[in-house]
Amino acid sequence: MIPESHRDLLDRPLLAMLGTIQPDGTPQVMPMWADLADGLVRVNTAVGRQKHANMVRNPHVSVLVVDPDDEFRFIEVRGDVVLITSDGANEHADKLITEYRGAEHVPTAPLSETRIIVAIEPRRVIVNG
Amino acid sequence: MIPESHRDLLDRPLLAMLGTIQPDGTPQVMPMWADLADGLVRVNTAVGRQKHANMVRNPHVSVLVVDPDDEFRFIEVRGDVVLITSDGANEHADKLITEYRGAEHVPTAPLSETRIIVAIEPRRVIVNG
Numbered sequence A, B: 001m002i003p004e005s006h007r008d009l010l011d012r013p014l015l016a017m018l019g020t021i022q023p024d025g026t027p028q029v030m031p032m033w034a035d036l037a038d039g040l041v042r043v044n045t046a047v048g049r050q051k052h053a054n055m056v057r058n059p060h061v062s063v064l065v066v067d068p069d070d071e072f073r074f075i076e077v078r079g080d081v082v083l084i085t086s087d088g089a090n091e092h093a094d095k096l097i098t099e100y101r102g103a104e105h106v107p108t109a110p111l112s113e114t115r116i117i118v119a120i121e122p123r124r125v126i127v128n129g
Helices: A050-057 A089-100 B050-057 B091-099
Strands: A017-021 A026-031 A034-037 A040-046 A060-069 A068-085 A113-128 B016-021 B027-032 B034-037 B042-047 B060-067 B070-085 B117-129
Touching: A017 A040, A017 A050, A017 B027, A017 B091, A026 A040, A026 A050, A026 B060, A034 A089, A034 B027, A040 B027, A050 A113, A050 B070, A060 B027, A068 B027, A068 B060, A068 B091, A089 A113, A113 B016, A113 B042, B016 B042, B027 B042, B034 B091, B042 B060, B042 B070, B042 B091, B050 B070, B050 B091, B050 B117, B091 B117
Parallel strands: none
Antiparallel strands: A017 A026, A017 A060, A034 A040, A040 A113, A060 A068, A068 A113, B016 B027, B016 B060, B034 B042, B042 B117, B060 B070, B070 B117
């Protein structure tokens, strides 16, 4: 469902704006690191954060990535959380840190928090530009 | 309610990520131009667009602006649409175009669409960095 024309926006280390629904039904938008695997958009967060709680309660999300070189070029993936797992989540976090910040930022000490992968299946994709 | 420490993110011509609620209750996130006036966050759109319809139906929105020089520095304004008006909306659109793209991009021909100002009153503000 991700068109080749805009796939680069999800493959490149660009900030993804994740929209979730708060307990009171209002929207929340947070910047996230994201990647694409087997047609799913993946973000990485930690157990207990507000956005984690939101996605457990309400799996409907939206992920927007805008091209930093052309703000009229963007992809919005509206979809549903189909998997939340800690399996491989530390390795996934390390992969994202390496891509977004550089390998020297990968933590060497054990993490104090439980990382999770959140996998989002696209339901509708909007592209522009 | 907008802290001085992060007010620049709304004053500078930075892309604002607007989260709204779709008719089916799922989130939508779109890039917008925005400014700040009298404590309200203002965006400019046109009558009939999906995000306009969303905000008429459900006034709860979220506006996220991330510092392009430091992605860990951001402001999220969760709030409610308190005004949607066409009064002054063409002039407001021209102001935003001038700030975001340059005065040479201001249209000289009459617009084919009805521009509207959407004013958002902050309910809760989250800052980071």
